[in-house]
Structures are given as C-alpha cells and as structure tokens.
Amino acid sequence: MSSLDWIILFGTLILIVGYGVYKTYGPKDMEKYLKGGNDMNWWTIGLSIMATQASAITFLSTPGQAYSDGMRFIQFYFGLPVAMIILSVFFLPIYYKLKVYTAYEFLESRFDLKTRTLAASLFLIQRGLAAGITIYAPSIILSTLLNWNLNFTIVFIGLMVIVYTVSGGTKAVSITQKQQMAVMMGGMVLAGILVIQMLPVKFSEALHVAGKMDRLNITNFEFDLSDRYNFWSGMTGALFLFMSYFGTDQSQVQRYLSGSSLKQSRMGLMMNGFLKVPMQFVILFIGVMVFVFYQFYQPPLFFNQVQVDKLRQSEYNSSYSDLEDAYKEGFETKNQQLFEMLDAIKEEEPERVAQLKATINAKEKDQEAIRQQVKDLILVNDPAGETNDTDYVFMRFVMDYLPKGVVGLLFAVIFSAAMSSTASELNALGSTSTVDVYKRSLNKGRSSNHYMLSSKWLTAIWGGFAILFAAYATLFENLIQAVNLLGSLFYGAILGIFLVGFLMKWVKGHATFIAAIIAEGIILLIHWFNGSELFGIPIDIGFLWYNAIGCLLVMSLAAGIQLIVRK
Known part of the structure; x- marks a missing residue:
C-alpha cells in the first residue's frame, strides 16, 4: 500500500478508538457501565445493532460469497424483519418491565437459578468461541494481504478493542459503532461505485452478463432441507436464528437495553430489521459486480x-x-x-x-x-x-485496481468491522460473566463499584481468551458460514428455553433444564453425523435448520417431561 493508504488506515482507527475513550472517560457505577446510563436514542441503538452483526467477516466474505455463488445468500436475511417485529412485541416489554442487566436474569424469575446459569453458560461458550473467530477471520486475510505476521495482526485488533471496551463499557461500544458504521458503509458504497465505473460495458449490459451467468439468483422457492440458502430456510431456520441472536444473545440484547425508553429500543430494532436486508443486498451486489469485472479483465488463477x-x-x-x-x-x-x-x-x-x-x-x-x-x-x-480463496476475492480486487487512498479506506472498513463486532461480544461476555455467574453465584452482596470493576476485569480476560483462541484457531469453510454455523449449534436450545418461558407458563424450570440439555446434545449429534448416517438414517441438513430443530426440541421435550413429572 502507499503512504497515503497507511495514513488513512491508522488515522481512521486511532480516531475511532480515541473518540470512544474520550467520550466515555470518567467514574461510573455498574448501571452506567453495563447499560450506558439508559440514554441511547433509537438511531444510535439501530446503528449499534447493525454494527454488532456486521463483522469484518461480512465485508470480507460476503462479496466473495456472491462472486462464487451469486445473490442467493440474501435469502438468509428474509426472516429478519419478522424476527424484529416478534422481539419488539414479546421480548422487549418483559426485559424493560424486569429492568434486567442481561437477558438471562428473566430465566431465574421465570424458572430457577440452574436454568438461568445453563442458558448463560451456553451463551458464554458460543460467544466466547465466536469472539475468537471474529478476530481470527479478518486477521488471517489481512495478515496475508498486508504481509503482516498473523499473531501480530490478531493481537493488534484484540488490544485495540480491549482498550476502549474496558475503558468505557456499553456506552463506548455504542458510540464508536456509529463512526465505524459510517466508515464501513461509506467505504463499501464507494467501492461499489468505482467497480461499476471501471466496467468496460454499460451497467445494463453488466446486469445481462450477471444474469446469464447465474449470479442474480436472488430467490429460490424450492423446498430442500440440504440447501443452506433458499426462501424456506430464510423464513424458518434463519428466523429462529435471528430471534435467538437478537432476542437472547447478550451481545445484541445489551445494545437495546441501553435505550432511553421501550419505544426507543423498539425503533432501534425495527431500524435494523428494515435496513439490514438492503445493506446485505448492496454488499452482495458489489461482489456480483466484481465477478462481472473479472469476466472482462482476467482474474488471478488463485486469489490467495x-x-x-x-x-x-x-x-x-x-x-x-x-x-x-x-x-x-x-x-x-x-x-x-x-x-x-x-x-x-x-x-x-x-x-x-x-x-x-x-x-x-x-x-x-x-x-x-x-x-x-x-x-x-x-x-x-x-x-x-488453504484452498478456499473466496474470502480473498474482494480485497485482492481492491489492492489490484482501486486508487490510492481508497485502498487504505477499505482496509479501515475491515478493521473497523472487526473492532465493532468484537467489542460488542467482549462487552456482553463481561456483563454476563459478572451478572449471571460472579454476582449471582460466586460473590454476592458487594458494592456497585466492585461489580463494575469486576466486569472490566472479566471483559479484559475474555479479550485475552479471544486473542489466544484466534492465535491457535484453524480456518474452516467460508468465514461467514463458519460464524453462522457456530451460532446455529447453540442458539436453537437457548431460544427454546426463552420461548418456553414466554409461551408455556405451565412448564417449570426442572423440565426445561433437562429438555435443553437433551436438545443441545441431539443437535451436536446431528451435526457430527451430518452428511452420513445416524442409527441407519441418512442425515443431510443445512445448518440453518439446527436453530428451528433445537428450539422445537426444547419446547416439545419440556412439555413432555413436565407432563410425566405431573403424573
């Protein structure tokens, strides 16, 4: 990269981190540190929710996904607006009524301590591993493209995030995510405009090329359980995933619990529901335009x-x-x-x-x-x-063809996205560890300041764990699919626990606890044998269906166990 690119890259990152620390510096209590003082407006909440989900993997992997597979990945998000409506109607009012710090506090009031601890533990396992992948995934690409040492890149991203997340808590995460979203979307839109301008044919002709080469395959209504991305998996499997992610994952719940009112939090969720699909469409379409570009200019034989x-x-x-x-x-x-x-x-x-x-x-x-x-x-x-090079497609195009300055901005996009999603994850891991485990079961009755400091320490410890996990991780499949797979293994059981709590008032904690353990075991077993046979039955299921299967298993098993216990 040129000197101008390096200046733009590091200047952008230093300004974002410095701004986050400056705006949130000073003494705080537990309420302000974990919930940001409950003064966030709806558009800050909406941008923070979007930035939390839009990790570096989104901007690295999604264009490559479109390059190799077309637009059909957009169907994954079709259930998102529906999920936001359901959460706004059923989940948010209960969280606000109980004035919870974490989503899992509701489970103790509804069931018992062991069910709350189980759900919190499943979240900590899943999100702790995901935080490592969120750092590792962009690091392996960026270290290759920038010719940096991989472990240095991992530590560089991790330490930047730890600095302002530990310093300012929830408010620092939300404030910095506004700037990060501006950088991310501004950079991607600029890249999209430039690639269209660089095409040697008219835009209408580019669309013809993309269509004839099966890259504008937006919807597929054929029902196929083995197909990861079609209309039905998006409206069912992905719907369950989004309800669990946005409704029970503390990294997202913490974003809207910081709202100044129930109305502001609802509006923030709905903003995400109606802007996320167009945002993903734009990113996928940029990948399709890069594909068309490489139909007229010879692409690398291998992008890595x-x-x-x-x-x-x-x-x-x-x-x-x-x-x-x-x-x-x-x-x-x-x-x-x-x-x-x-x-x-x-x-x-x-x-x-x-x-x-x-x-x-x-x-x-x-x-x-x-x-x-x-x-x-x-x-x-x-x-x-490594033989999967789709994650390198977009940034290789950026480095080979885009002008000076824009290259640095696009790298800042990737780093900003990695920081924004990792910060939310570490913030949520620290909060859940403090509120649901340390404060509730290990060290009760201490001062608000003590728990605020313990949350800082636990956030830093989880940050260190994420860096270590990232340093020893191995890449598997496409990055964006890897993260969605990891979530799908756990989110179904967690969502099932919450839906039993919301909808099945006659089912008690003991039955729900046993049902969740059995359901999670079944999901892990299905995944282990997916693509082969289990007890003589062929298993070939797209991983998005794990969410619906896990959730429905918890609900049905809990009902059955409760009936047996009653008899």
Missing part, C-alpha cells in the same frame, strides 16, 4: 497470493505455469463469446443468446476445473495449505 508464491517456489512451478496458460486461453475465448452474447441481446436473437450462454457457462466450468487442479497442487505441495 501467499499460496501462489509457495507454488512458484516449489517443484510444481512448471505445472502451475501450464495451468495458468490454459486458464488464460480459456478466459480469452470466453471473453470473446461474452461480447458476442451482448451483441445478440442487442439484436434480439434469443436462440443465439441461449446458445452462447450455454457455451459460456460450459467454459466457466472448464475454468473452475483448472482452478480445482491448482487447489490440488496446493494440497500436494502443502497438506495444510
């Missing part, structure tokens, strides 16, 4: 330059060069056919368009086969080599 350099320096250099030549030849042929297809569209020759489309898609498959051979070479050269 580090792995390419390893091949270049190995005995497989000549094999890689041969594959590169074949890829280039295929690209030139396909590029010529694309222009012919655009001419046929102008001349309104549907039969010729259909013929050229089939030829182009066949050529695209041939090029993917060449890319697969490269991945095989990478694994032969280094069995631990």
